[in-house]
Amino acid sequence: xxxxxxxxxxxxxxxxxxxxxxxxxxxxxxxxxxxxxxxxxxxxxxxxxxxxxxxxxxxxxxxxxxxxxxxxxxxxxxxxxxxxxxxxxxxxxxxxxxxxxxxxxxxxxxxxxxxxxxxxxxxxxxxxxxxxxxxxxxxxxxxxxxxxxxxxxxxxxxxxxxxxxxxxxxx
Numbered sequence: 001x002x003x004x005x006x007x008x009x010x011x012x013x014x015x016x017x018x019x020x021x022x023x024x025x026x027x028x029x030x031x032x033x034x035x036x037x038x039x040x041x042x043x044x045x046x047x048x049x050x051x052x053x054x055x056x057x058x059x060x061x062x063x064x065x066x067x068x069x070x071x072x073x074x075x076x077x078x079x080x081x082x083x084x085x086x087x088x089x090x091x092x093x094x095x096x097x098x099x100x101x102x103x104x105x106x107x108x109x110x111x112x113x114x115x116x117x118x119x120x121x122x123x124x125x126x127x128x129x130x131x132x133x134x135x136x137x138x139x140x141x142x143x144x145x146x147x148x149x150x151x152x153x154x155x156x157x158x159x160x161x162x163x164x165x166x167x168x169x170x171x
Contacts, residue, residue, distance in 0.1 A: 003105045003127055011055075011100060014135050014142075015093045018048055020157040021145050022089055025082050029152055041148050042078040042085075044141060049089035050076060051138045055096035058129035059103050063113040070117045100130060 022045055030042030039047070057064055066073055079085045108127040113120050124132075146156050146163075155165035162169055 003108045004100050004103055007100055007127070007130055008097065010135060011097060011130075014138055015052065015097075017157075017159045018138055018142050019086070019089060019093075020159070021142055021149065022048060022082070022085055024149055024154050024157060025085065025145075026152060026154060027082050029154075030078065030080075030082075032148070032152065034148065034151055040078060041145075041152075042080075043075075044145055044148060045082070045085045046076055046079045046088070048138060048141050048145065049079070049085045050092060051134060051141065052089070052092040052096035054133040054137070055130050056092075056099040058112050058126045058133065059099040059107065061112075063115050065115040065118065066121075067117040096134065 025041060025045045030045070031040050033040045033043075079088070103126075108130075109125050111123045112126045112129050113123045115121060142159070146159075149156050156163045158166040158168050
């Protein structure tokens, strides 16, 4: 079995679970944040929507520079609607899935680098980028979104099993 074939079921599952949470983000809470040091719910939703792009970038490019030519990173603007978040997420998931499906084991095992102002911060195989920067990263921030939803009395969806609000297993 090709590595991409092994990654795709997990990718599909995590993206479906992420979309379930994004669908629940309340339109009137995009500016809400639990703490002054925290990002807004809109920022977090937007971040979840863009995480899949790392799969496409890791497969299509040899590196990403977070501060090209020393220019500070400019974050994406907060989304103005849940519909725009879902549209962005769906587009990015489709592109990422196609990139993963269309790549060879050899390409997935080639090194990819994360740079900052031209300096190498890390070099890992592309497959590890998909696993860590995409799958693990989206799981991490999806858990964060679950807390944001809970603190706003929004029912948290079942992800890997029952939540306090949903029990699809009937237990």
